Amino acid sequence: MSNPEDDQVSNHSTPDRSRTSDLPDYGAILWDNDGVLVDTERWYFQATREVFAGVGIDLTIELYFEYSLSRSGGAWHLASARGLSDANIAAMRDARNERYLRMLEQESITIAGVRETLAVLRPHFVMGIVTSSRRAHFEAIHRRTGLLEFFDFALTIEDYVRSKPAPDPYLAAITRSGLPAARCLAIEDAPRGLTAARAAALDCWVIPTEFTRRATFSGATKILDRITDVSALLLDASSA
Numbered sequence: 001m002s003n004p005e006d007d008q009v010s011n012h013s014t015p016d017r018s019r020t021s022d023l024p025d026y027g028a029i030l031w032d033n034d035g036v037l038v039d040t041e042r043w044y045f046q047a048t049r050e051v052f053a054g055v056g057i058d059l060t061i062e063l064y065f066e067y068s069l070s071r072s073g074g075a076w077h078l079a080s081a082r083g084l085s086d087a088n089i090a091a092m093r094d095a096r097n098e099r100y101l102r103m104l105e106q107e108s109i110t111i112a113g114v115r116e117t118l119a120v121l122r123p124h125f126v127m128g129i130v131t132s133s134r135r136a137h138f139e140a141i142h143r144r145t146g147l148l149e150f151f152d153f154a155l156t157i158e159d160y161v162r163s164k165p166a167p168d169p170y171l172a173a174i175t176r177s178g179l180p181a182a183r184c185l186a187i188e189d190a191p192r193g194l195t196a197a198r199a200a201a202l203d204c205w206v207i208p209t210e211f212t213r214r215a216t217f218s219g220a221t222k223i224l225d226r227i228t229d230v231s232a233l234l235l236d237a238s239s240a
Contacts, residue, residue, distance in 0.1 A: 001148045001149070001151050001152060001153060001154060008175070008176060008177070008178030009126050009128075009152035009153060009176065009177060009178055023233070023234070024182065024183070024185075024203065025183060026125065026183055026184070026185045026203075026234065027125060027126060027177075027179045027183040027184070028125055028126035028127070028128065028174075028177040028178075028179045028183060028184040028185070029121065029125045029126070029127050029128075029184075029185050029187060029230075029234075030128050030129075030130050030170060030173045030174075030177070030184055030185065030186045030187070030197075030202070031127065031128070031129050031130065031151075031186075031187045032129075032130060032131060032186070032187060032188045032189060032190075032193050033129050033130075033131035033133055033138065033141070033154075034131065034133060034189075035189035035190065035207075035209045035211070035212070036111075036187055036188065036189050036207060036227065037111065037114055037118075037129070037145075037147060038109045038110070038111060038114075038141055038145060038147075039108070039109050039110065039111050040104065040109050040141060041069075041189075041209060041211055042210075042211075043100060043103040043104065043107055043109070044100055045059075045061070045064050045068075045211065046103070047096050047097075047099040047100035047103060048064070048068075048074070048075075048096050048100075049064070050096075050099060051092050051095050051096040051099065052075070052078070052079070052092075054092075054095075055079060055082060055084060055088075055092070056082065057078050057079065057082065059075060059078070061211065063075055063078070064211070065211060065212065065214060065215075069190040069191060069192060069211060069212055069215075070190070070191045070192055070215070071165060071192055072132070072163050072164060072165060072166075072192060076089050076092075076093070079092060097134070097137075100137065101136070101137060101140055104137060104140045104141055104144075105140060105144075109141060109144065109145070110145075111227065112226075113226060113227050113228040114147065114227055115147065116228070116231075117227050117228055117230055117231045118147060118150040119150065120231050120235060121150075121230070121231050121234065121235070122150045124234075124235070125234075126152050126177045126178065126179065127150055127151045127152055128151060128152055128153045128154065128155065128173050128176060128177060129151055129153075129154040129155065130154075130155050130169045130170055130172075130173045130186070131154070131155065131156055131157070131169075132156075132157050132163040132164050132169065133156055133157060134156060134157055134158070135156040135157070135158050138154065138156050152176075152177075153173075153176050155169055155172055155173055155176070159172060160172050164192045164193050164195070164196035165191075165192040165193075165195035165196045165199070166196060166199070167196050167197075167199035167200035168196075169196060170186060170196055170197050170199075170200035170202055171200050174200060174202070181200060181201040181202055182201075184202055184203075185202065185203050185204070185205065185221075186200075186202045186203065186204040186205070187204075187205050187206075187207065187227075187230060188204055188205075188206050188207075189206060189207050189208060189209050189212055190209075190211075190212045190215070191212065191215045191217065194206055194217055194219060194220055195219075198219050203221040204219075204220055204221055205220065205221055205222040205223075205224055205230065206220040206222070206223050206224065207223075207224045207225070207226065207227055207229075207230075208223065
C-alpha cells in the first residue's frame with residue numbers, strides 16, 4: 001500500500017473493454033471495508049448491542065440498520081432519551097470501542113472469495129479502501145487479513161471531515177486515485193455508503209449482507225450476490 005501522504009497513485013494496466021457496451025472504462029475500484037472485504041459488521045453490532053443492553057436498551061437489528069447503516073450518527077439518541085448524560089454516552093462509546101477491538105482480535109472476520117477477487121483485479125486497477133472505521137480498528141482488522149498488499153491506499157474516518165453518507169470519503173478517494181470520477185467504481189454493502197458514492201458522482205455496485213438485504217438500494221448501478229461477481233463482470237467482459 002502506498003504512503004498515506006502520496007497525493008495520487010501510479011497507473012495500472014486496465015483491461016480493454018472497447019468491445020463491451022455495458023461497462024464504462026473503469027480504472028479504479030474504491031472498496032468499502034466492513035461487510036465487503038471483512039465480516040466485521042456482525043461484531044460491531046454485537047459490541048454495540050451489549051453496551052446498550054447494559055443500560056436497558058434492546059438494540060435490535062432493525063434499529064441498528066436504521067441508525068447505523070442507513071445514516072450516520074448511530075443510535076446514541078436512544079440512550080439520551082433514557083436520560084443518560086453526554087458523559088455517560090461517551091463512556092458507552094469507549095466501552096463499545098474496546099469491546100469491538102477485542103472481538104476484531106479474536107473472532108472470525110473472513111469473507112469467502114475476497115482474497116482471490118482482489119488478487120486477480122490488482123494488476124489491472126488502482127485499488128483503494130474507503131471506510132468510516134477508526135484507524136485503530138482498521139489496523140487491527142488488517143493485521144490479521146494480510147489484504148492491504150492489494151491496495152494503493154486506504155482512507156479511514158480520520159482522513160476526511162464528514163463520514164458516509166456525505167460524499168467526502170469518496171471525493172478524497174477520487175483525488176487519491178488520480179482518475180476522474182467517471183473512471184472510478186465504488187463497491188458498497190449499505191445504504192449510507194451507496195448514498196455517499198452517488199453523491200460523489202460514482203457508479204456503485206452493491207453486495208448486500210444479512211444486515212442490509214432489507215434495503216432497496218435505489219440508485220445502485222448493479223446489485224451483486226457475492227464479491228466474486230465483481231471480478232467476473234470486470235474481467236470476463238473484457239475477453240467477451
